[in-house]
Amino acid sequence: MEAKDRKDRREFLKATAGATALTVTSGLGLPARAQQKTLVFNDSGGASAEAGKLAYGDPFKAETGVEVKITAPAVVSKLKAMVQAKSVEWDVAELVSQEHRLAIREGLIQKLDKGIVNTAGLVPGSFDDYSVVFAYYSTAMGYNREKFADDAKRPKSWAEFWDVQKFPGRRALRNHPVDNLEFALQADGVPKDKIYPIDLDRAFKSLDRIKKHVAVWWKDGAQPAQMLLDGEVDFTSGWHGRFYALAQKGEKRIGCEWTGGMVKASWAGVPVGAPNPAEAMKFIAMMIRPQNSAKYAEGISYISGEPKAFDLLPAQTKEWVVTNPAVMSRMVVANEDWWLDNLATAQQRWNDWIAV
Amino acid sequence: MSASTRSSRGLASPWLALPAVAFLLVLFVLPIGSFLVGSVLDPDFTLRNFQRLEASRAFWIVLQNTIRISVTVTLVCFLVGYPMALRIATLRPAIAAAILLVVVLSVWISLLVRNYAWMVLLGREGIVSSALVALGYAAERRSLLYNEFSVVLAMTHVLLPFMVIPVVAALRAIDPALVRAGASLGAGAGTVVRRVVFPLSLPGVATGTVLVFVLALGFYVTPAVLGGRGQMMLAMMMESEVNEQLAWGYAGAHAAVLLVVTLLIFTAYNRRFGVDRLWGGHGK
Numbered sequence: 001m002e003a004k005d006r007k008d009r010r011e012f013l014k015a016t017a018g019a020t021a022l023t024v025t026s027g028l029g030l031p032a033r034a035q036q037k038t039l040v041f042n043d044s045g046g047a048s049a050e051a052g053k054l055a056y057g058d059p060f061k062a063e064t065g066v067e068v069k070i071t072a073p074a075v076v077s078k079l080k081a082m083v084q085a086k087s088v089e090w091d092v093a094e095l096v097s098q099e100h101r102l103a104i105r106e107g108l109i110q111k112l113d114k115g116i117v118n119t120a121g122l123v124p125g126s127f128d129d130y131s132v133v134f135a136y137y138s139t140a141m142g143y144n145r146e147k148f149a150d151d152a153k154r155p156k157s158w159a160e161f162w163d164v165q166k167f168p169g170r171r172a173l174r175n176h177p178v179d180n181l182e183f184a185l186q187a188d189g190v191p192k193d194k195i196y197p198i199d200l201d202r203a204f205k206s207l208d209r210i211k212k213h214v215a216v217w218w219k220d221g222a223q224p225a226q227m228l229l230d231g232e233v234d235f236t237s238g239w240h241g242r243f244y245a246l247a248q249k250g251e252k253r254i255g256c257e258w259t260g261g262m263v264k265a266s267w268a269g270v271p272v273g274a275p276n277p278a279e280a281m282k283f284i285a286m287m288i289r290p291q292n293s294a295k296y297a298e299g300i301s302y303i304s305g306e307p308k309a310f311d312l313l314p315a316q317t318k319e320w321v322v323t324n325p326a327v328m329s330r331m332v333v334a335n336e337d338w339w340l341d342n343l344a345t346a347q348q349r350w351n352d353w354i355a356v
Numbered sequence: 357m358s359a360s361t362r363s364s365r366g367l368a369s370p371w372l373a374l375p376a377v378a379f380l381l382v383l384f385v386l387p388i389g390s391f392l393v394g395s396v397l398d399p400d401f402t403l404r405n406f407q408r409l410e411a412s413r414a415f416w417i418v419l420q421n422t423i424r425i426s427v428t429v430t431l432v433c434f435l436v437g438y439p440m441a442l443r444i445a446t447l448r449p450a451i452a453a454a455i456l457l458v459v460v461l462s463v464w465i466s467l468l469v470r471n472y473a474w475m476v477l478l479g480r481e482g483i484v485s486s487a488l489v490a491l492g493y494a495a496e497r498r499s500l501l502y503n504e505f506s507v508v509l510a511m512t513h514v515l516l517p518f519m520v521i522p523v524v525a526a527l528r529a530i531d532p533a534l535v536r537a538g539a540s541l542g543a544g545a546g547t548v549v550r551r552v553v554f555p556l557s558l559p560g561v562a563t564g565t566v567l568v569f570v571l572a573l574g575f576y577v578t579p580a581v582l583g584g585r586g587q588m589m590l591a592m593m594m595e596s597e598v599n600e601q602l603a604w605g606y607a608g609a610h611a612a613v614l615l616v617v618t619l620l621i622f623t624a625y626n627r628r629f630g631v632d633r634l635w636g637g638h639g640k
Contacts, residue, residue: 077599102602170480170499175580176596216502219580219592226472231481232499344601351414351596355421355588 038067039279043094044266045072046222047245048135051299055292056283063286066279076103079271083108088273091280092287095131097178098339100267104130105340109269116281122288123323126305131269134287135302138322138331139179140261142243143235144228145253155235158260162187162206164213169234171210172227175217175354177346178339179237179262180207182332186260196335200346204353217354228254244301244320256320263322263333266302297321392615395608405609415593415610419617422589425504425579426572429511433568434561436512437519441560442549444520445527456524459517467514471581474510475501502584510578515571519564526560527553562631566622573618590614 039060043052049070057068074094082088095103103109109130112119119127126133141161147169148154154169155161161171161183173180181198184206190199215233218224224238225246243256268287270280286292293309296302301320303309310323318324322331339346395405409415440459444452462470478484478500488494500506530553538548576591583589590610597607626632 075599077602077604080602099600106602215499217585223581226475230475230479232475232479232501344603347596347601348412348414351418351588351593352412354585355414355417 036067037065037276037279038069039091039276039283040069040071040089041092041094041283042071042074042090044074044096047241047300048072048094048302051296051302054299055296056287059292059295060283060286064279064282066276068283074099074266076108079103079108080106083272086273088271088275090271091274091276092268092283093271094135095267095269097264097266097334098336098343100131100265100269101336101340103269104128108272110272110274110277112270112284113281117285117288119288121306121308123305123307126265131267132284132288132304133265134268134284134293134304135266135296135300136263136305136322137266137302138240138258138261138263139174139237140240140243140331141235141257141259142224142228142238142240143255143257144231144233145255147231147234148255154255154257156257156259158183158186159189161235162210164210170215170232171213172216172218172224172233172236173210173214174237175219177350178343180350181346182262182334183237183260184210186332192260192332195332196338198338198342198346200342200349204349207353225254240320240322241300241302247320258322258327258330261331263328263331265334265336388611391604391608392612393608395605395612398605405606406612408606409609409613415613418588418590418593419613421587422573422614423617423621425507425511425575425587425589426569428504428508429515429572430565430569432508432512433516433519434565437516437564438523438561440516441520441523441527442553445524452524456521459520462513463517467577468581470514471510471578474506474513474582478506478509501582504583504587507579507583507587510582511572511575514578515568518567518571522563522567523557523560526557526563530556558629562629566625566631569621570618573614 041052041056043049049072052070053068057070060066060068071090074096076095076099079088079090079093079095082090093103093109095109100109111129112131117132119132122132126136141155141158143154153167155163155167160167164171173183181200181203182195184203185195185198186192187210188202188206190202216223216227216236218227218236218238221239221242224236225242227233227236229246229251240256240261243254246254268284270277270284274280287296288304288306288309290306290308290312293304293306294312296304297309297313298317301317303313303321303323305323307323310318310321313321319327322328396402398404444455444459447455476482480497480499482500484500485494485497489497534552534556535548538552539545543551574591575589576595579587579589580592594607594610597603597610622631
């Protein structure tokens, strides 16, 4: 049923693409430059960019005739430099988690045209005046299924991840305060709803316990999945889309434990001074449209706050999407406000702690 | 040097240097200058960034790591690269060119690929660990990654060409008659290398060590991907300040300290080995 729907949609897209091609060819008499408009969408690259091309880039071209160029990586510093230099290359920018608050605070993105970007159907918290969430993602615990044929032997919470006696094995964590402090508090017995505001002293004390048992502190998003496959570590934190992307390709060895994982959000906004703001608004409107958002999720398992998008997903992908209530209820939603105010302090403290 | 060549050089050199000067000014001095100036402006003059730096324990540890790793890599590059260059310089030109090509070829491969290759080789289930177990040198498979060894090894792999190429060039510039003269006066091969070849190749060694050391100071990917907690280097720290915290002034302060430390090390090195004299004297 769902497969059929998708097929119909593909046929429809092909037809619209054909129609657009016709209009474009019939307009060949016009100066070529008028048709060469290109919209630049800057995202995290890699698997995200592949999913973004299929879900947003190609359909947008089919609908509007505007070419979409996807660039990477999504770093707020480059956005700031471009806005300051009044030479902005991006029309639509991905802003990861607390960075989107930072971008708003620093005046780097403009207000959305709500006449074009309809946020009425979105779940609360997945939009504001400046941006919308197009990709809820998470940091969860990945593990090597082969090593844990007996499921009872693998840690199923961060408290168990911290318990090196009961759950021996090589561990990895991220070399960053983000994606760690909340896990450390859970490991120390803090209930999920009492995590924020984070008690830094308590979090670092908890981290002290695990510090020398962590074999690898990962820095690059590709590392966790790679280390699991190489047998370098037995369990690790990681961005779950990387695990999903491998599972989609038939890799059976990687498992994902959601319990206590961090739900986070990637936002889309239009930079101040973007070259094509009108098209950018249309592009963002499309990113949260159910069909496109669902298509994106099929590629990378990250989804918008549009409930109808979730309904369109194949059953197999639903299991990997954090807006799935069965997944979400086991996780912690990252508090972007806390991180906005405390990132610098936490980072400094982390650097001091990790280097010693 | 005759008067005529000196005057023709005097006329030509300012104009010949112009593109290079313009290039350095626009792409090097201006951006670095504004970055460094930013470390003391916010928006008025302030030393806050430097005070924060002084109080940061992590900064001093990471600075030590950076210098220690860079010095080690430079030494290893010299110890491995010099004999290699000596051999290349004495081979027949065709074979030497082929070997040099292999050395240079590795520079064409993406840094990330070269680093991930070491992860495959040195990992817990990698070929090295498996071989050690199979040959009975180790009781169980263990990872050789995420320590100083893996970082120094991978950085040496990346930086070795920057040592080998200038040393080969310097060795080739040595007049073979001097080597023959040394031999004919009764010196053995070892003595000729030690007392004739090596001193004459010092300009190349100086170039190589300075290149390798300076490039090593700025390494980011290799320590991030192959290092452990003890191998955190300055570029990693600055990356998080620039990209995530937008604390450019603070990152600029890091850069300023690194620049000063580098210049101090270079000055000391120059005093000891007279690098500028070597370069100046390399007129062949």
